[in-house]
Amino acid sequence: MESYIVRIYRQDITNPHNMAGIVVKASDDTETRFTSSGELIDLLSQLEETSFQPHRPLSAHMN
Amino acid sequence: MNTPQNKILSLLATMENGDLLECIRQSNQQFSAPLFDTTDDGWPIRIYTLGRFSLLTNDKPMDFPGRAKRKPMDLLKVLIALGGRDVCQVKIAEILWPDADGDAAHRSLDTTLHRLRKLLDNEKAIVLREGKISLNNECCWVDAWTFERLQGKLESLLDQLLLENLDNQDIIKLATTALTLYKGPFLGLSSSESWAIAYRERLRSKFIRLLRKVGRFYESSAELELALEAYLKGLEIDSLLEEMYQRAMACYIKLELRAEAILLYQRCVSNLNAQLGITPSARIEELYQSLLDS
Numbered sequence: 001m002e003s004y005i006v007r008i009y010r011q012d013i014t015n016p017h018n019m020a021g022i023v024v025k026a027s028d029d030t031e032t033r034f035t036s037s038g039e040l041i042d043l044l045s046q047l048e049e050t051s052f053q054p055h056r057p058l059s060a061h062m063n
Numbered sequence: 064m065n066t067p068q069n070k071i072l073s074l075l076a077t078m079e080n081g082d083l084l085e086c087i088r089q090s091n092q093q094f095s096a097p098l099f100d101t102t103d104d105g106w107p108i109r110i111y112t113l114g115r116f117s118l119l120t121n122d123k124p125m126d127f128p129g130r131a132k133r134k135p136m137d138l139l140k141v142l143i144a145l146g147g148r149d150v151c152q153v154k155i156a157e158i159l160w161p162d163a164d165g166d167a168a169h170r171s172l173d174t175t176l177h178r179l180r181k182l183l184d185n186e187k188a189i190v191l192r193e194g195k196i197s198l199n200n201e202c203c204w205v206d207a208w209t210f211e212r213l214q215g216k217l218e219s220l221l222d223q224l225l226l227e228n229l230d231n232q233d234i235i236k237l238a239t240t241a242l243t244l245y246k247g248p249f250l251g252l253s254s255s256e257s258w259a260i261a262y263r264e265r266l267r268s269k270f271i272r273l274l275r276k277v278g279r280f281y282e283s284s285a286e287l288e289l290a291l292e293a294y295l296k297g298l299e300i301d302s303l304l305e306e307m308y309q310r311a312m313a314c315y316i317k318l319e320l321r322a323e324a325i326l327l328y329q330r331c332v333s334n335l336n337a338q339l340g341i342t343p344s345a346r347i348e349e350l351y352q353s354l355l356d357s
Contacts, residue, residue: 003257005264009303009339020339022303027255033339 002027004047006040023047106204108183112143113206113266114247120184134159135179138172140250142189142198143205144262149195158258207266210244214273217241221276231284238277242296245270271297271304278310287314302334305344312350324354 003026012018017037023044024031034040103109109119116136118125125132141158142150156168163171176196180186190197198205217237249263250256274297281290294311297304308331315324328343328351335341343351 001257003255003260005260007301007303009305010341010344020341022338026257026260031338035340 002047004044006044103204103206103209106202107185108188108203110139110143110203110205111246112140112249113210113245115251116140120182125182132182134171134175135182138175138179139198141258142196143207144249144259146262147198147200147205147208149197152191152194152196155196206244206246207249207262210241210266211269213237213241213244214269217273218276221280234280235284235286235289238273238280241273242277242293267300271300274300275306275310278307282310282314287318290314291318302330303338305331305335305347308343309347309350312347312354316350316354321354321357325351328354 005024005026006021007024008019008021010020018035019037019040020033020035021040022031022033023040032043034043107121111117111119118136118139137159138155141155145154152169152172153165156163156165156172159175160168160171176189176191180189183189185202188199188202190199200208217234220234220237245266249266250259274293278290278293278297281287281293291311291314294307294314297307298311301307308327312324312327312331315321315327328347331343331347335343342348
């Protein structure tokens, strides 16, 4: 099972959907960036299709 | 074990003709009230997990060649990663023997637990009670546990410091110890097991939070070089932490190191653009503008 870490570095207070962060693939540290909550959801959905086991939650992390 | 209590008892045992004053003088000298006991000296089992994995039993480092020790060591790592106390044995068995059925996994765990106790040369090191496994903190010292305790203590002290005037030198000593303890990610960079990620991230997050607080404390104590060191250490851990850039730039400016501040700004712009596709925050831009205007 592959694991991913979500790091959110910036979030707009007035519009929380505006955010900047990266999703890190734990096995090889490859990073994919996102700039909005929509992009993050799309990214996670793509990852889920390829390798997620739905009952295992992501390790979410807010810096 | 070389605890303060044992040191007092051994002093008393060697005392001749009731030389109590000398004994008290010595004990005061030796135990002059550290705010927090962080030393790994004297522990029968010492486990280092930050930035690496290594183990000392009775002061002797343990090597890990061959398969015989692999599973017991994996058990020890998993136990620490899951908190080290009252960890459900079923959960550990599921992680270590994912393909085995319940009974087989249970038997394997029993055997591995026995081998681990033997390797640690201490029957009491691992406690199994009512289906839950714990690492005995009376004979095992774990760097990550000490770091977490120290980090919690320091954070509460730094919060109090705003209200009460505590001794800055004590805080600096504690902060230096805590920052030195964290030598890198839990179990080092080579380990990417999914069961280690949550604890690794928690420790990383605590370390970054501590660097922020300690940096702020150093700034307020006019220890700008130390503050700068804390912020730059934060950027070594994660090159996308804008607050670290901002505070480090502010320190450089106060230290009249204009060129260094500009270089750091350029590093910030480059990293944020390359990795997140964003520009620096308004605060960082203001700082940079103030540098250009000065």
